[in-house]
Amino acid sequence: MSAELYSERGANGLPLVWGPLFALLGYLSEVLIGDPPHTLMWIGTGVGLFGLTALWVYARRRFLVVRVTPTRLVQGREELAIADIAALSDEDAKPGTRVLGGGLSVPRKYAEIPLRLTDGTTVLAWAGDEEEFRGALSGAMKDCTP
Known part of the structure; x- marks a missing residue:
């Protein structure tokens, strides 16, 4: 593990x-x-x-589980490979952007973090502690790039 x-x-x-x-x-x-x-x-x-x-x-x-490992991002019931994430986006996501984890919207009291995937689409990740989540995800993305 x-x-x-x-x-x-x-x-x-x-x-x-x-x-x-x-x-x-x-x-x-x-x-x-x-x-x-x-x-x-x-x-x-x-x-x-x-x-x-x-x-x-x-x-x-x-x-509502959120987990970042060196190779995977887990959001609720959904898992995403870190290698599939191209960048953390600072701009607001458009209405209708797909939310990771299978929900229709970001859960209440959670910050939404737009992610640009390698296929060009944007998805919304979410976390209770946005800064710590961004730091962990950025670190995993740096370690994952060849």
């Missing part, structure tokens, strides 16, 4: 704790108030919120 020059996971596992924690707080509030606690309801709530959050974390980890 190649060394990673840049990596974003899309999500960490911390949100998985929120649902069960909220359910525990709800259960404890019923106990502290003096009402008989609805134990099964709070267990079901914690499990349900955990399940929904697990789906959210899984989707973010699968579709």
Whole structure:
């Protein structure tokens, strides 16, 4: 496996704790108030919120992953060889430019980085930390050129 020059996971596992924690707080509030606690309801709530959050974390980890290695650029579900990238573009991309990763647009809260490919087309890459991403991609492109 190649060394990673840049990596974003899309999500960490911390949100998985929120649902069960909220359910525990709800259960404890019923106990502290003096009402008989609805134990099964709070267990079901914690499990349900955990399940929904697990789906959210899984989707973010699968579709919002960004990785630059010396030979590959990974954006969501799509991989692109570094050798296929001709240049990092500083100009704005035209509307309708294809977005790497299979999405219709660049994900929210991510910077869009236009790339000119060796076949002359322009595509949009994206990253959370634009400067670090550009640096890693530029380094990989320099190392890849003969």
